[in-house]
Amino acid sequence: MPSKSIYYQYREPSPLRLLWLHMNANPFAVVAFYIFSFLILLMVLSPVIAPYSPDAQFSGAISQPPAWHELGQIQYLFGTDDLGRDLLSRVLAGSVYSLGYPLLATTVAALIGISIGAWAGMSHGVQSSTLNHLLDVVLSIPSLLLALVIIAILGPALHNIMIAITLVLIPQFIHSVHNAFYEERTKDYVAASRLNGCSRWYILTRVIFPNITTVVVMQVTFALSTAILDIAALGFLGLGVQAPAPEWGTMLARSLDQVYLAPWTMILPGVALFLTVLSINVLGDSLRAAIQERVRGT
Amino acid sequence: MTSLLEVHNISKYYRAKNGWLKQRRICALEPLSFSIQRGETIAIMGETGSGKSTIARLIAGAEAPSSGEIYLNGELLNPHDYQTRCREIRMIFQDSLSSLNSQLTIGRQLLEPLKFNTRLSQAEQHERVYVILQKVGLLPDHFNFYPHMLSSGQQQRVCIARAIILEPQIIVADEAFASLDPSIRAQIINLILDLQEDMGISFIFASHSPEIVKHVADKILIMHRGKMIEFDSTQALLTNPKEQISKNLLQSEQLNKALKHTTTQE
DSSP: OOOGGGGSOOOOOOHHHHHHHHHHTOHHHHHHHHHHHHHHHHHHHHHHHOSSOTTOBOTTOTTOOOTTSTTOOTTSTTOBOTTOBBHHHHHHHHHIIIIIHHHHHHHHHHHHHHHHHHHHHHSOHHHHHHHHTTTHHHHTSOHHHHHHHHHHHHOSOHHHHHHHHHHHHHHHHHHHHHHHHHHHHTSHHHHHHHHTTOOHHHIIIIIIGGGGHHHHHHHHHHHHHHHHHHHHHHHHTTSSSOTTSOOHHHHHHHGGGGTTTOTHHHHHHHHHHHHHHHHHHHHHHHHHHHHHHHHHOO | OOOSEEEEEEEEEEEEEOSSSOEEEEEEEEEEEEEEOTTOEEEEEESTTSSHHHHHHHHHTSSOOSEEEEEETTEEOOTTOHHHHHHHEEEEOSSTTTTSOTTSOHHHHHHHHHHHHOOOOHHHHHHHHHHHHHHTTOOGGGGGOOGGGSOHHHHHHHHHHHHHTTOOSEEEEESTTTTSOHHHHHHHHHHHHHHHHHHTOEEEEEOSOHHHHHHHOSEEEEEETTEEEEEEEHHHHHHOOSSHHHHHHHSOHHHHHHHHHHHHHO
């Protein structure tokens, strides 16, 4: 490996900055990053920037086409639906349901799953396998089906779906983190840290954890796109977020019967959903590649 | 007078599982005992899989022995008490790159032992790391480097720095020189000899190379299939080896080659 850079007056970029440099070299990653940041920004600002309330009905503008259509009006940029509700406001407000809630579910699942997985990975024997297989029963049921079961018992509501999705995501986190830990634990650098007299907590958080970030990043992106699609699918089936709420899946389902009369009511939420999931997957994939590249060295 | 390190009947078995409930015990090291005086250099020689690395790892505490005890200055060492052990016995691993954490800077890794085993302040710890880096022939600037940015010789120096930073009494090296090219190997060995002279460290190392062993070791321990065959001073073993295996192992490579050469010519 070249060591010539030692004698240059050269500041080594921090790991995070190096990651950014690697990401920057990949145009798809950059585009995905900007799209995702833009979506997050829209989501956070949606109550402020939405021109109307998502439930406000304008009886004078029913099924108004988008503004770029010759019949469109500029005050309804994305047009209106069959009840005269502004579609732009609804898509913006819907991002909270379709992006914000999956983010929340993924964060909770990641926190619980990673801590249990790490605990299982650091322990031995029966304790380790008990923890590892704690929620395996849940894993045997597809996430949508489990959500359906929970909804069948508790009734359709947003928080029930959230519980179902979080529950399904946790064992996947446990498994991937446990396996990664198990693999790293026997390596020499961990033994070296153990021989340095480091505490278990230090080895867990500072020594092993930085080395399994690729696994965690991959799992988080996977979980996030699963959560988004699940919430949308349940909304589409009419079992998730209930009708007046502007959830993207629910909007798709409602616009199904007017797809020939007002195609924009279906296409616009669909495009929003598509862009969100695509940008998350591309971003996750390139982030993982960038981390691997950084580890391998420049 | 008690010796510095006393190894008492240590052995190591591994359990290999094949199928349900069936377990096979694989013996890596049969019970053996030896002792080491202060400032001595011991070489462990043997073929691949003869238990050299196992001895090194057991002494350093990287693995716990299946039976037997290790005494340091007459006191029993607990196999899982890393805190007391690491102040006195430090290990240099076989593969320097894999024994360094690729996600932490060199400096952070060298601070690790100081953080957990000394009561130095933050600034003193940093100062100590800078001093140690210079001692092993690196620059204080290397503090912020990641392991992959160094050459293999420099990586080995970092491992040596990590071993001596707590000023131990014993350093165990598990074939630490095998992967280095000859000139760097010579540098590293000289570095270790200098450090040994400066700090009065006892040095235990496993090695293949008879040249290094003859050059460095005071005593040689010959291993064969998990058994200790001979343990004597270098002088005695070179002039009068009792076993054929010791003779073969200690015969220098050049001589081997020369012999082969002559036989093929004939």
